[in-house]
Amino acid sequence: xxxxxxxxxxxxxxxxxxxxxxxxxxxxxxxxxxxxxxxxxxxxxxxxxxxxxxxxxxxxxxxxxxxxxxxxxxxxxxxxxxxxxxxxxxxxxxxxxxxxxxxxxxxxxxxxxxxxxxxxxxxxxxxxxxxxxxxxxxxxxxxxxxxxxxxxxxxxxxxxxxxxxxxxxxxxxxxxxxxxxxxxxxxxxxxxxxxxxxxxxxxxxxxxxxxxxxxxxxxxxxxxxxxxxxxxxxxxxxxxxxxxxxxxxxxxxxxxxxxxxxxxxxxxxxxxxxxxxxxxxxxxxxxxxxxxxxxxxxxxxxxxxxxxxxxxxxxxxxxxxxxxxxxxxxxxxxxxxxxxxxxxxxxxxxxxxxxxxxxxxxxxxxxxxxxxxxxxxxxxxxxxxxxxxxxxxxxxxxxxxxxxxxxxxxxxxxxxxxxxxxxxxxxxxxxxxxxxxxxxxxx
Numbered sequence: 502x503x504x505x506x507x508x509x510x511x512x513x514x515x516x517x518x519x520x521x522x523x524x525x526x527x528x529x530x531x532x533x534x535x536x537x538x539x540x541x542x543x544x545x546x547x548x549x550x551x552x553x554x555x556x557x558x559x560x561x562x563x564x565x566x567x568x569x570x571x572x573x574x575x576x577x578x579x580x581x582x583x584x585x586x587x588x589x590x591x592x593x594x595x596x597x598x599x600x601x602x603x604x605x606x607x608x609x610x611x612x613x614x615x616x617x618x619x620x621x622x623x624x625x626x627x628x629x630x631x632x633x634x635x636x637x638x639x640x641x642x643x644x645x646x647x648x649x650x651x652x653x654x655x656x657x658x659x660x661x662x663x664x665x666x667x668x669x670x671x672x673x674x675x676x677x678x679x680x681x682x683x684x685x686x687x688x689x690x691x692x693x694x695x696x697x698x699x700x701x702x703x704x705x706x707x708x709x710x711x712x713x714x715x716x717x718x719x720x721x722x723x724x725x726x727x728x729x730x731x732x733x734x735x736x737x738x739x740x741x742x743x744x745x746x747x748x749x750x751x752x753x754x755x756x757x758x759x760x761x762x763x764x765x766x767x768x769x770x771x772x773x774x775x776x777x778x779x780x781x782x783x784x785x786x787x788x789x790x791x792x793x794x795x796x797x798x799x800x801x802x803x804x805x806x807x808x809x810x811x812x813x814x815x816x817x818x819x820x821x822x823x824x825x826x827x828x829x830x831x832x833x834x835x836x837x838x839x840x841x842x843x844x845x846x847x848x849x850x851x852x853x854x855x856x857x858x859x860x861x862x863x864x865x866x867x868x869x870x871x872x873x874x875x876x877x878x879x880x881x882x883x884x885x886x887x888x889x890x891x892x893x894x895x896x897x898x899x900x901x902x903x904x905x906x907x908x909x910x911x912x913x914x915x916x917x918x919x920x921x922x923x924x925x926x927x928x929x930x931x932x933x934x935x936x937x938x939x940x941x942x943x944x
Contacts, residue, residue, distance in 0.1 A: 524924040531684035535695045541583045542576040553650045582669040590674045591784045593628030637666035686917035694913040697906045736911045742771040748852045772878035774833040776912045779905045782825035823883045830879035840867040
């Protein structure tokens, strides 16, 4: 009986999708934009020796550079025009959001609605240009000092590298905004998602090849596969988990009509921040890696020591990464969910939580519950993101595809599917409204 109902629902969704022309246009636009992004990851920077670059990258891909390469869709390993990826934009967003809590001008803009949001977005773009310029210059200097990678070192190479990489980042930022407004899903998240998915077949093929050569044992390969399946299932379970607060509405009279009291739920997600904390933490951890590129390539000095301490499996790297994830889990939750505003809205509409006085006490109770579940959500994010780090350091798996990548892939997939279903429901609703209007005219 259940299978028949599920099959009927699937048939209805398929028919609705076949008639939803706008949704199909949005999906085709999203796919086309992602294809453009993938093509850009294969366009190399001018003045680079690809053979020397590949040899140098193979020696350093197990550290933060490997994680950066995963998020950039392999563009770092090829040193393409999109090598910086979208990370400078994410870093600029972090800085602007942090400043909104301490700068009164930015806090006021945040409260001004759509107009204020446009101004803040413009500040974020300016910050993206500055951060991308610094990182691009660091990459140019690092390439010149890393051996024979650069064919003709000098200021002209540094200038062209900075212009090309900054232009690539700004184009990706614009492309992500276009996907969000004209496509399906969040454009920035989908760009990172496409980069991770593109590198997955190569990573799996490389791991199987190492197993065939005997470099990795069969139990380790099976353990990696089982861990990936378990982590995916755990991510889906937690991302769908909610803490529902019972909301009661009293009986009320409107004119001559009496409305009975009703009840509903206020859903609080266990992981309200989503994939933002790991992405923010990863982008901030790339800053020291960029700074080390200004120093010597032999790993000596203070910068070389910092680079060594921030390698995979190092205690300092684990501690900083976990601390940043916990911080951004609470910080981003505080940004996207305001208990005071929620309590005020409930009070305006006559709703209340049974046993809790409306107003300030309701806001305190919601904040109390939200803080407790955010602690669980932060611990979940730390476990998901650090468990593969321990496996990589223990088994010496020569590629980076960890919990952060799986978390982004699963979460973005769920969010995109939910948006597609929302467009389908909206299309069905529009069809019902049109039919109702036609029947009214006939009558």
